[in-house]
Amino acid sequence: MKISAKINRIVDNxxxxxxxxxxxxxxxxxxxxxxxxxxxxxxxFVNMPSTSFQDNDGNTKYRDTFHAITKPAREAISKAVLNSYNYAIEQSQVTEIEIEQTEGEEEDIEEDLSENFEPVMA
Structure with a gap:
């Protein structure tokens, strides 16, 4: 059986x-x-989709709407989903680059901009 997993949304909290x-x-x-x-x-861990219901005592219970019947099937689904999640997390990592500004560099940039600036007349 071929199992394809896709991450639909990452919760960033x-x-x-x-x-x-x-x-x-x-x-x-x-x-x-x-x-x-x-x-x-x-x-x-992977949590299968479920629905909630009230039992006879008024307690909220949950029942899976989909679940694997065998242990190998459950492990294969979990592995596919977790691998997909780990890949999505790796792809979403942000690389931060810090540029240090030396004294006087900001002035040089402003001078360069004003020298090369030509107003456009409409």
């Missing part, structure tokens, strides 16, 4: 346990949306 939302495509025939990448006590 360190206070939230949800780090991203993903979708997977199974053999190019079925799509599953609403998969969440969560940060738990033991690190990142």
């Amino acid at each position: 360190p206070e939230y346990a949800t780090k991203a939302y993903a979708s997977v495509t199974l053999d190019g025939m079925f799509a599953v949306h609403g998969i969440r990448i969560m940060d738990g006590e033991n690190g990142l």
Whole structure:
């Protein structure tokens, strides 16, 4: 089975346990949306899409709307989603470059601009 994973949105808030939302495509025939990448006590894990409901005692319960039946299938989906997440995080990293300005450099730039400035008449 071919599993393709795509990160739909990265959550950029360190206070939230949800780090991203993903979708997977199974053999190019079925799509599953609403998969969440969560940060738990033991690190990142994949949380399948679910719906909530009230049990007889009024407690809120959750039931997966999609889940893998076998352990190898569950591991393959998790691996595909987490690999896609890690790749998306690597691609979103920003490189910062700091340019140090020496004394007098700002004046030189202003002089160069004023020398080369020609007003445009409309």
